Amino acid sequence: MFPQAQPIYPVSGIRTIEARVGAQAQPTLMERAGRASAEEAVRLTQDRAGQVLIACGPGNNGGDGFVMARRLLQAGRPVTVAFADDPAKLPPDAAAALAAWRAAGGETVSDFPAAPANGWALVVDALFGIGLRRPVSGRYATWIDALNAQPAPRLAIDIPSGLDADTGRVLGTVFHATATLTFLALKPGLLTLDGPDIAGVVHLHRLDIDPAAWLAPMGMQIQPGLVRQLMKSRLQNTHKGCYGDVGIVGGARGMTGAALLAGRAALKLGTGRVLIGLVDDAGPAVDFNQAELMLQRPEDVLEQANVLALGPGLGRSTAAAALVEQAARSNKPIILDADALNLVAASEVLKSLIAAREAPTLMTPHPGEAGRLLGTDTANVQADRVASTLKIAGSYQALVVLKGSGSVVTYPDGRWLINSTGHPGMASAGMGDVLTGLIASLVAQGWPAESALLAAVHLHGAAADRLAREGIGPIGLTASEVAEASRGVFNGWIVQAGKGR
Numbered sequence: 001m002f003p004q005a006q007p008i009y010p011v012s013g014i015r016t017i018e019a020r021v022g023a024q025a026q027p028t029l030m031e032r033a034g035r036a037s038a039e040e041a042v043r044l045t046q047d048r049a050g051q052v053l054i055a056c057g058p059g060n061n062g063g064d065g066f067v068m069a070r071r072l073l074q075a076g077r078p079v080t081v082a083f084a085d086d087p088a089k090l091p092p093d094a095a096a097a098l099a100a101w102r103a104a105g106g107e108t109v110s111d112f113p114a115a116p117a118n119g120w121a122l123v124v125d126a127l128f129g130i131g132l133r134r135p136v137s138g139r140y141a142t143w144i145d146a147l148n149a150q151p152a153p154r155l156a157i158d159i160p161s162g163l164d165a166d167t168g169r170v171l172g173t174v175f176h177a178t179a180t181l182t183f184l185a186l187k188p189g190l191l192t193l194d195g196p197d198i199a200g201v202v203h204l205h206r207l208d209i210d211p212a213a214w215l216a217p218m219g220m221q222i223q224p225g226l227v228r229q230l231m232k233s234r235l236q237n238t239h240k241g242c243y244g245d246v247g248i249v250g251g252a253r254g255m256t257g258a259a260l261l262a263g264r265a266a267l268k269l270g271t272g273r274v275l276i277g278l279v280d281d282a283g284p285a286v287d288f289n290q291a292e293l294m295l296q297r298p299e300d301v302l303e304q305a306n307v308l309a310l311g312p313g314l315g316r317s318t319a320a321a322a323l324v325e326q327a328a329r330s331n332k333p334i335i336l337d338a339d340a341l342n343l344v345a346a347s348e349v350l351k352s353l354i355a356a357r358e359a360p361t362l363m364t365p366h367p368g369e370a371g372r373l374l375g376t377d378t379a380n381v382q383a384d385r386v387a388s389t390l391k392i393a394g395s396y397q398a399l400v401v402l403k404g405s406g407s408v409v410t411y412p413d414g415r416w417l418i419n420s421t422g423h424p425g426m427a428s429a430g431m432g433d434v435l436t437g438l439i440a441s442l443v444a445q446g447w448p449a450e451s452a453l454l455a456a457v458h459l460h461g462a463a464a465d466r467l468a469r470e471g472i473g474p475i476g477l478t479a480s481e482v483a484e485a486s487r488g489v490f491n492g493w494i495v496q497a498g499k500g501r
């Protein structure tokens with residue numbers, strides 16, 4: 001769907017690819033996965049002598065572990081394999097891998113082994129992969145706790161045991177990986193919700209297969225390469241009218257700052273003119289820290305701007321609802337955030353107006369707002385972030401970003417992407433307002449709504465990441481700083497894409 005993006009497949013997609021590649025693949029996929037795992041283990045233990053502990057489970061993930069063990073042994077690395085299940089119940093490939101391990105002189109222990117005197121060089125989780133079906137409990141939970149307690153690097157094979165590959169939810173006890181080597185393609189669970197906290201550094205090994213050649217990508221990762229290809233150069237012979245008029249409507253009493261932050265972000269990303277309509281009559285008439293912003297009556301802003309962003313600090317008054325309705329009835333692109341989303345969720349009239357719009361509607365809910373839009377609660381939204389976001393996009397015929405760990409971007413036609421930038425320092429007031437301003441700016445500058453949304457989401461996180469690298473955050477990072485840094489990151493991307501002047 002977007003060239004140069006990394007495909008993501010849920011378990012159903014991975015299973016389809018495996019079935020299509022077929023058992024006839026030589027070497028077998030398990031042999032390839034085990035070999036890649038052994039190579040990864042060698043890399044991770046370059047400066048650490050000692051034994052590698054591989055804990056193998058009852059399915060093909062365990063099979064990968066047996067192949068890995070054999071490869072490491074053949075490379076002269078001492079390995080301990082822990083396996084406590086019934087060999088007769090292993091699936092055929094894994095049973096063959098166990099037999100090959102034994103034929104190579106390897107042994108297995110069925111109790112969790114005591115660490116050697118100098119500790120393990122590496123502990124490897126080959127307990128459960130994409131076949132995990134229920135919360136991990138009992139012996140395997142004890143083993144996972146024991147693996148987590150070792151003072152050694154921790155490598156997860158395919159996906160950390162206890163992490164749901166489709167949703168990033170933790171099912172019972174979970175292996176806390178320092179690195180995960182995942183096969184064939186990325187899975188959503190590695191990239192969203194708890195996945196990024198649990199999986200450590202994720203390496204992908206495609207096993208010499210191009211997954212997209214076997215099954216059209218089901219989702220995509222938003223990565224620098226994808227965003228860079230969207231960059232455009234500016235012509236010399238242009239003026240501010242070429243870069244759009246963003247209108248921000250929000251800023252009820254006590255929340256003026258939210259609208260100003262969105263406006264400043266829109267300005268710093270190159271919007272021609274930024275108009276701000278504060279709902280608070282007693283609000284300021286000028287932003288003395290950003291005098292370029294044009295503060296006007298909200299009704300006039302809706303009239304004059306060609307892209308409308310409603311929500312930052314909007315509140316839920318009757319007047320606010322009327323403004324959202326006026327925007328929804330317009331034929332302009334609109335971005336709905338914060339209380340604009342809450343107002344829509346609470347009104348059947350607004351819901352049907354939004355769903356029937358012809359101009360693009362973009363929505364930027366956090367999980368709580370997403371819950372209200374779907375008539376459910378936050379926990380339900382988070383239980384499957386991709387599915388929830390797709391549901392909103394479908395019901396409201398909108399382009400949607402569900403914010404949070406691994407922001408999910410979806411379009412009404414069912415395409416979805418997961419962002420790869422950002423960090424927990426962004427969990428602070430005003431960050432969402434800045435994102436809204438960035439999105440509005442790109443739309444106003446003529447970007448197609450779908451590219452504007454994914455690029456702004458990526459930029460927002462990339463700016464925060466850059467600041468964190470410079471020591472400005474993660475802790476204490478402010479939204480104003482992210483708005484400011486977005487400008488530098490974006491200009492850098494234009495230069496990297498060869499589109500600078």
Ligand SMILES: NC(=O)C1=CN([C@@H]2O[C@H](COP(=O)(O)OP(=O)(O)OC[C@H]3O[C@@H](n4cnc5c(N)ncnc54)[C@H](O)[C@@H]3O)[C@@H](O)[C@H]2O)[C@@H](O)CC1
Nearest residue numbers: 029030033059060061128129130131132133134135136158
């Ligand atoms: N099938 C293939 O072609 C390939 C599979 N590969 C590996 O195989 C994995 C998938 O293998 P499987 O489908 O066998 O699944 P898994 O090995 O992930 O686990 C399935 C087994 O675990 C049991 N199980 C599931 N949840 C449990 C729980 N909570 N507590 C106790 N037991 C539980 C199931 O009953 C089944 O026996 C991938 O993640 C990957 O590591 C790779 O070798 C690449 C090729």
Ligand SMILES: [K+]
Nearest residue numbers: 125128157159
């Ligand atoms: K695993």
